[in-house]
Amino acid sequence: MSPNKENYLKTIFELQHDHQKISNKNIADILNVSAPSVTEMLTALTKEGLVFHTPYNEISLTDAGLVRARELVRKHRIWEVFLADRLHYAMADVHQAADILEHATDDKLADRLNEFLGRPKRCPHGGIIPGNSDIEDDSDITLATLVPDDSATLQRVIDNHEFLTYFEDLQLRLGDRLTVMKKEPFGGPFIVQTGDRVTVSISEAAAGFMFMTDVHYHHPETDGAEKGANG
Amino acid sequence: MSPNKENYLKTIFELQHDHQKISNKNIADILNVSAPSVTEMLTALTKEGLVFHTPYNEISLTDAGLVRARELVRKHRIWEVFLADRLHYAMADVHQAADILEHATDDKLADRLNEFLGRPKRCPHGGIIPGNSDIEDDSDITLATLVPDDSATLQRVIDNHEFLTYFEDLQLRLGDRLTVMKKEPFGGPFIVQTGDRVTVSISEAAAGFMFMTDVHYHHPETDGAEKGANG
DNA sequence: GATGTTTTTTCGGGTCACCTAATACACGCG
DNA sequence: CGCGTGTATTAGGTGACCCGAAAAAACATC
Numbered sequence: 001m002s003p004n005k006e007n008y009l010k011t012i013f014e015l016q017h018d019h020q021k022i023s024n025k026n027i028a029d030i031l032n033v034s035a036p037s038v039t040e041m042l043t044a045l046t047k048e049g050l051v052f053h054t055p056y057n058e059i060s061l062t063d064a065g066l067v068r069a070r071e072l073v074r075k076h077r078i079w080e081v082f083l084a085d086r087l088h089y090a091m092a093d094v095h096q097a098a099d100i101l102e103h104a105t106d107d108k109l110a111d112r113l114n115e116f117l118g119r120p121k122r123c124p125h126g127g128i129i130p131g132n133s134d135i136e137d138d139s140d141i142t143l144a145t146l147v148p149d150d151s152a153t154l155q156r157v158i159d160n161h162e163f164l165t166y167f168e169d170l171q172l173r174l175g176d177r178l179t180v181m182k183k184e185p186f187g188g189p190f191i192v193q194t195g196d197r198v199t200v201s202i203s204e205a206a207a208g209f210m211f212m213t214d215v216h217y218h219h220p221e222t223d224g225a226e227k228g229a230n231g
Numbered sequence: 232m233s234p235n236k237e238n239y240l241k242t243i244f245e246l247q248h249d250h251q252k253i254s255n256k257n258i259a260d261i262l263n264v265s266a267p268s269v270t271e272m273l274t275a276l277t278k279e280g281l282v283f284h285t286p287y288n289e290i291s292l293t294d295a296g297l298v299r300a301r302e303l304v305r306k307h308r309i310w311e312v313f314l315a316d317r318l319h320y321a322m323a324d325v326h327q328a329a330d331i332l333e334h335a336t337d338d339k340l341a342d343r344l345n346e347f348l349g350r351p352k353r354c355p356h357g358g359i360i361p362g363n364s365d366i367e368d369d370s371d372i373t374l375a376t377l378v379p380d381d382s383a384t385l386q387r388v389i390d391n392h393e394f395l396t397y398f399e400d401l402q403l404r405l406g407d408r409l410t411v412m413k414k415e416p417f418g419g420p421f422i423v424q425t426g427d428r429v430t431v432s433i434s435e436a437a438a439g440f441m442f443m444t445d446v447h448y449h450h451p452e453t454d455g456a457e458k459g460a461n462g
Numbered sequence: 463g464a465t466g467t468t469t470t471t472t473c474g475g476g477t478c479a480c481c482t483a484a485t486a487c488a489c490g491c492g
Numbered sequence: 493c494g495c496g497t498g499t500a501t502t503a504g505g506t507g508a509c510c511c512g513a514a515a516a517a518a519c520a521t522c
Contacts, residue, residue: 004479024500037480039501044478056487056500087343097340104335109328112318235509255470268510270471275508287470287517 003103006072007031008041009050012061013069018158019140022059074130075102075110077123082113084124091124092164125164126156126174126211141215143178143190144207149218151179158209167209170200178212234334237303238262239272240281243292244300249389250371253290305361306333306341308354313344315355322355323395356395357387357405357442372446374409374421375438380449382410389440398440401431409443 011030015022028038042059045051050065052058061069079098083089089097105113114120114132121133128138138156146152154176157167172178172194181199182191189201202210242261246253259269273290276282281296283289292300310329314320320328336344345351345363352364359369370386377383385407388398403409403425412430413422420432433441 002478025498033479034481035500036482036502040479083340083343087340087347089343097337100335101332104331106328109314109318112320116318233508256468264509265511266470267472267512271509 001068005041005045005050006068006103008038008045009061009065009069010072010076012051012059013066013073016061017138024059027059070130071107071110072102073127074132075105077127077129078110078114078117078120079105080123080125081117081120081129085117085120091168092161094124095159095161095164122156122174123159125159126154127159139211139213141212142208143180143192143202143210143212144204146180146190146212146215147218148180148182150215151177152212152215153177154210155213156211160209163206163209166203166206170202170206171198172200232299236272236276236281237299237334239269239276240292240296240300241303241307243282243290244297244304247292248369255290258290301361302338302341303333304358305363306336308358308360309341309345309348309351310336311354311356312348312351312360316348316351322399323392325355326390326392326395353387353405354390356390357385358390370442370444372443373439374411374423374433374441374443375435377411377421377443377446378449379411379413381446382408383443383446384408385441386444387442391440394437394440397434397437401433401437402429403431 008027008031011027012022015026015030020026024035024038024042028035031038042051042053045065046053050062050068052060052062076098079101080094083094083097084091114129119132120129122128126138128135141152143152143154154172154174156174157164177195178192180190181193184191187204189203190207191199191201193199239258239262242258243253246257246261251257255266255269255273259266262269273282273284276296277284280293281299283291283293307329310332311325314325314328315322345360350363351360353359357369359366372383374383374385385403385405387405388395408426409423411421412424415422418435420434421438422430422432424430
């Protein structure tokens, strides 16, 4: 399997995982290739039984394609741990390097590296490492969906260079317990407070890239003081 | 620069380094490609100013090509140290993995990895790591050139899977002080003794792959039993 | 120095992954 | 419902890297 084809599989996998529309255009944009290139490759991958593609309609991974994509994500995230923990890469920089290394990694190397790192359960962005964790999937509740007085734990952020550069300035850590203090109107920022009472302002766009777990929703009927929440 | 072209440069570099004939055929054999492919690539590399090639005649690296090749060898050997020291790869197996990783390694990654490993001076086969060592070049005196009563230190071995598999069985270590006890006739094996008096039999072919330093030549005319030296 | 062998190059052709331009289709909107 | 806008596919073509067959040059050997 060529690095090229692997990237198509991984892209489809990640679009699926992030609940985004799996379209020719999305794939083309992410991989920086033209739409015809995508069509052509999808045809090839369909012929190999890795992708299911009906013209003008569905694009999805077959079971075999899913297995391959998961292996790639595993290798990618193991490398990310190495780069961040051992080589002290900035969180925003690990993705790019791992994207190249993952294709130069056979199963033996991935396993040895995994052992060397102590079988980490999550990558530096909080995503699970397939094979190392008993849980199957990441949370898909973003900070952007919370309202004032809700609290939740920051588990994972999107692996995107521009966002991560901004995120590093926020001085938040994965695992921080966050409470939403206020939400400014008209797409204004979220004001959140961390466990140690630090107040941080987060843009709505950024909040949509931050995935939360252990969400504790505020229930207005049990408490008259403040408003609004849901399940 | 594509991984492919890099491999041509590295191959020419290594042939030169090992004092072997730099011919179309040798390159083709090492890279497992056909002779026409080599000619074609040499033409392309010549156009890029990395290689000097005159038809039916000379093949050599330009200064620019030499710089590129040395960088590649540096990355290759840094990875070899990581694989052997940290991931416990067998000596015979590091080469193949490093051959792929080196092309997925930019300068930043190479530098960080180098720091992480403590700026090692030599790779697991004893070759110097360009940039980390003040000495420029490896010894090019092989065990095969020695005669009985000569002694020398095993510094480096050829990075070849088949040889290394054999070499690992010999139980020798880089840095061992070896004394040639006997050389069987008709290309027969060398009988050598290590510092701790272990006797080992080494085929002539294998001896040609073992590079020695601090050679202490036996001089029969100055002393009947055993003596002599050389720089 | 003619002759056979090996090495190198030229030639034509193949594959992979990409492109642009043009065509086909889907989908929302008046 | 038809029509424009955007999206997807087909058609045709490019560059990188590879091949086998055949011609050309170099080399060995007598």
